[in-house]
Amino acid sequence: MNEASSIQGGVPLALITALREREAATFRRARPKSAEAVGKGIAGFLGGVPMHWMHDWPMPFPILVDRAKGATITDIDGNRLDDFCLGDTGSMFGHSPAPVARAIRRQASRGLTYMLPSEDALAVGRLLAERFGLPHWQIATTATDANRFALRVARAVTGREKVLVFNGCYHGSVDETMVRLIDGKPVNRPGLAGEFRDLTHGTKIVEFNDLDALDAALSDKSVACVISEPVLTNSCMVLPDPGFHAGLHDITRRHGTLLLIDETHTISTAPGGYTSRHRLEPDLFVLGKPIAGGVPASVWGMTDELAAQWSEYDRTREPGFSGMGTTLSANPLQFAAMRATLEAVMTEKNYARMERLAGRLEKGLNAAITRHALPWHVARVGARVEFICAPGPLRNGAEAEAAHAPSLEAAFHVALVNRGVLIAPFHNMMLVSPATTRTQVDHLIVAFGDIAAKLAA
CATH class of the missing domain: 3.90.1150.10 (Aspartate Aminotransferase, domain 1)
Structure with missing residues (x-):
């Protein structure tokens, strides 16, 4: 040794x-x-x-x-x-916050899932738009699902196949993000179980804080979306350099690439997350884990412009299953817990x-x-x-x-x-x-x- x-x-x-x-x-x-x-x-x-x-x-x-x-x-x-673990952010606001516990007890007697909205959904839609600054939202059960669905929208409206991630990122178990730079070369993340594809065919990867590498990677206009945490968090924490997020925003705009900000860990920053505190202006926004006080739930939102593009795409696509959505998502228990969390806990x-x-x-x-x-x-x-x-x-x-x-x-x-x-x-x-x-x-x-x-x- x-x-x-x-x-x-x-x-x-x-x-x-x-x-x-x-x-x-x-x-x-x-x-x-x-x-x-x-x-x-x-x-x-x-x-x-x-x-x-x-x-x-x-x-x-x-x-x-x-x-x-x-x-x-x-x-x-x-x-x-x-x-101080708090469910690795799932219980970031403490275990069983009183407003959330009351909401769960109330909803438990009214039914747990029925594939239709509840009255709490009316409040949650308004609260999400007010809190996070984007006008159009969907509910999922995990941030992995939310990121996966948001990336589908990005590919659909841009007509581009690739996504770009930053080396060391974490976005749940989204396949496209399971890549790493090893000795400067993109490879599948080591240790993946049962993965039979070379994920680097559909994903580009550059280092966080390297705006020149980002600009070069987007220049061929093949990337539909950059998906990024505001801060690298599921590695040893890496903070953004001054000006990094402004550069990320400008470079994605210049190349016609959408920007998705995943706040699942950085919601620790402020009630509106790092995005609100630092005015990041993404096209897509994802938040999972603590949004319902510990009840499995996640949300993903988008701008007016992107929603209009998606609506036009959806209107003209061939009929059939979109590949987005799960049966138990947007259930009334999630809405009750999210409403209590947004109103009384966050x-x-x-x-x-x-x-x-x-x-x-x-x-x-x-x-x-x-x-x-x-x-x-x-x-x-x-x-x-x-x-x-x-x-x-x-x-x-x-x-x-x-x-x-x-x-x-x-x-x-x-x-x-x-x-x-x-x-x-x-x-x-x-x-x-x-x-x-x-x-x-x-x-x-x-x-x-x-x-x-x-x-x-």
Whole structure:
């Protein structure tokens, strides 16, 4: 083993391994009921878990949750965790916000799905247009579905086949976005299961923050749509350079390419998302995960101009199934939960509190990193905070991939759980919700500092 491979994130790998082994033993001792229930897998499920990514948590076995409320999770062994994962953004506003819980109880007695709109749909249509600035909306169940449907519209109205994504992006499991740049060449994302196509035939890929490469990629007028997060988030976080989004808007317009902004993670920025805060003016907008307070739902919207183009296309296309839409989408339970979330949960007051506490968390983590002289940094977009085990800031997906320290991050994650704190199992993401308290933020800062001190030793 050479010197570089024996160090990760500035920490000797032997120290990381020792920490993870100690913390894994502590984790097991604290959870005998979870170990008995799920330690050898759950009977009846493929691979022993209901969803395969439940294996991706770095704990020795998944925590079996008894209940969650506000910003706290309690497992069946009675362990309480300050929850900064919040369902990887799905419960960004806390678990079971009271207005959403009331709306669900009310709708449950009126029917859960019937393929027709409810009264809440009348309010939601207005609220979406007011909140996000686009006049025409559709409902889906996941952001993956919403992105997939929006890209179909883009291809239909432009008559172009290709889409463009940024290296390191994340847009759910949309096939076209499952590409990466490896040694400067576009390839299928490593590890795809059962994918039989070369996805690079229909997708172009360039680095985030590289406007020259974007301009060149769009110049042949073959790209229907650029799909982008405002900030790269499902990698080590990459913030946009000053002027990047203005350039992205201008370049797509010049080449007749549509622009889709996926706010599923960056809704942490403001009630109208990063798009509203920074006036991005996309043609298409997608938001999933937290829009219904934890009930599976997503929305996608478009401009007047694009809606008119779609209407003309739809009027003249041959009859038949469009390939867009799912039976359970736009059900009354979604509308009830979305209305409650938009009216009573996604408020300016709640966002101001989230921003304030997230700023406190960012400052505390940075102080600990400096105190222990670790070569790490902290990135934040609104209420979303990440510590990254590499120097920063990062500028693109290639740098984000190189900054990923999987062994170190896994050991840190389990150590935080043992100190009563849960963060996302991916890329050290932490969210502050309206239910999160200052005491919980300070608890996380102290726990982080304690673990950092051990690794710095």
